[in-house]
Amino acid sequence: MLIKKRELVLYSLIFILIISLSYFAPKILIILATPSVYQPQTFDETYVEVSVFDIGEKVVVRANVSDSDASATPLDTVYMNITDANGNLKVSFDEMVDTGETCGTDCWIYEQNYTLGTGTEAPAGTWTIDVYANDTGGNEDTNSATFTVNVYLAIALSTPLAGGIEFGNLDPNTINSSSLTCQNLGCNISVSSDSNVNVDVVVKVNAPLTRQGGTETIETQYWNSSLTQQPSSPAYQFQTSYDYTHKVGSNLEPGSNVIFNTWVTIPGGQKAGVYNNTIYFCACKTGTSNC
Numbered sequence: 001m002l003i004k005k006r007e008l009v010l011y012s013l014i015f016i017l018i019i020s021l022s023y024f025a026p027k028i029l030i031i032l033a034t035p036s037v038y039q040p041q042t043f044d045e046t047y048v049e050v051s052v053f054d055i056g057e058k059v060v061v062r063a064n065v066s067d068s069d070a071s072a073t074p075l076d077t078v079y080m081n082i083t084d085a086n087g088n089l090k091v092s093f094d095e096m097v098d099t100g101e102t103c104g105t106d107c108w109i110y111e112q113n114y115t116l117g118t119g120t121e122a123p124a125g126t127w128t129i130d131v132y133a134n135d136t137g138g139n140e141d142t143n144s145a146t147f148t149v150n151v152y153l154a155i156a157l158s159t160p161l162a163g164g165i166e167f168g169n170l171d172p173n174t175i176n177s178s179s180l181t182c183q184n185l186g187c188n189i190s191v192s193s194d195s196n197v198n199v200d201v202v203v204k205v206n207a208p209l210t211r212q213g214g215t216e217t218i219e220t221q222y223w224n225s226s227l228t229q230q231p232s233s234p235a236y237q238f239q240t241s242y243d244y245t246h247k248v249g250s251n252l253e254p255g256s257n258v259i260f261n262t263w264v265t266i267p268g269g270q271k272a273g274v275y276n277n278t279i280y281f282c283a284c285k286t287g288t289s290n291c
Contacts, residue, residue, distance in 0.1 A: 034139035035075055038064040038103075040131045042147045045113075052148045055122045055196055058115045059147060063096065063131040066107035073137030078110045080132070085125025085149065090114070096131070116149060118194040119254045124151040124285075153199050154192035155283040161187040165279065167264055174266040176222070176234055182261040185230055189248065189281060193255035198286040201248040201258060203279060205238045209264065211273035218275055220265035225249060231261040238262075242282055242291045251286045 043049050043060040053059055067075050082091035096110040103109050116122040126146050134140045165181045191199055208217040222234030225248045236246045249258035282291035
């Protein structure tokens with residue numbers, strides 16, 4: 001019985017020793033070195049760092065990429081995607097170029113550029129750059145940045161409209177006489193195809209038609225517009241501030257056109273003379289009122 005107790009004690013000590021050795025055994029943590037992509041930066045073509053661009057400008061993209069184990073698993077490829085403000089992929093896996101410049105130990109500067117288009121090819125808003133890097137060991141990293149494309153819009157008046165609207169000689173009590181200038185689709189407003197947003201076109205006058213050399217006015221001056229045909233009847237009276245309720249054109253796409261016409265009613269007893277005023281047209285991004 002005594003021997004058995006000793007054996008039991010001996011076994012217990014061995015068991016405790018094994019457990020203790022297992023608890024205090026050193027743990028080995030293996031860390032795989034991977035590429036590291038720093039946040040991309042954007043520059044203009046003169047290498048001034050900027051984040052806002054106009055249509056047609058060159059966007060230079062640079063990214064610092066490091067690899068702490070470059071000797072074992074050197075960098076393989078660095079490439080970028082660019083997504084426009086409407087979510088369309090404009091650049092897909094375009095390989096970036098090693099500039100030969102360094103950004104520290106085992107850190108290199110990569111570059112690629114993209115030239116913005118015009119019109120719908122360069123929608124206004126926030127664009128996204130995604131830069132990816134991998135090494136020969138199959139390790140990867142990515143980072144992103146954004147830049148802004150400014151709104152660009154422009155309209156042009158047809159030659160007759162830009163030259164001034166004429167009504168000719170009218171008598172008092174003339175009702176809704178259409179302008180001579182705008183007959184036969186003569187008065188058109190075109191949205192430039194370089195515009196990168198849809199636009200609203202609004203109109204105003206500086207003042208009622210006013211007699212030269214006098215103070216008499218004619219306030220019964222009207223207008224209308226159409227996308228498809230010559231407007232045949234008046235719809236809205238001119239205001240001296242831009243009318244965002246009644247627009248000459250709404251949500252007009254780049255390259256589109258709107259047809260304009262205007263009318264005047266001469267009250268009875270109106271004093272004879274030459275009456276004139278100035279009509280202003282303004283285009284703004286659809287849904288805004290910043291004319």
